[in-house]
Amino acid sequence: MVNPMSSKGPAQQEMESLLAAAFPDAIFTLSNDSANHHGHAGDDGSGESHFSLRIEWAGFAGQSRVARQRAVNKALGDLPGQRVHALAIRATAPGE
Numbered sequence: 001m002v003n004p005m006s007s008k009g010p011a012q013q014e015m016e017s018l019l020a021a022a023f024p025d026a027i028f029t030l031s032n033d034s035a036n037h038h039g040h041a042g043d044d045g046s047g048e049s050h051f052s053l054r055i056e057w058a059g060f061a062g063q064s065r066v067a068r069q070r071a072v073n074k075a076l077g078d079l080p081g082q083r084v085h086a087l088a089i090r091a092t093a094p095g096e
Helices: 010-022 065-076 079-083
Strands: 027-032 050-056 086-092
Touching: 010 027, 010 050, 010 065, 010 079, 065 079, 065 086
Parallel strands: 050 086
Antiparallel strands: 027 050
């Protein structure tokens, strides 16, 4: 389930699609925080440089925080670090 936003850029749309495919039945919100970082390092002027993700998925049960973040980064491929400067991840299992 994706949190609807009024105007999503191509990077955000692609990330949401990749997350939905990699984590079936996950509940997530991907927020574009780029406006808060305008003029800072990593701001490429695209308006899609900084994001934060909150994702809850049953498949994360029993995994460490690092394993969860690695799974998210793997699902997103080259987006973080290439087209997206920063992604803050909060990944939990239901009930956490």
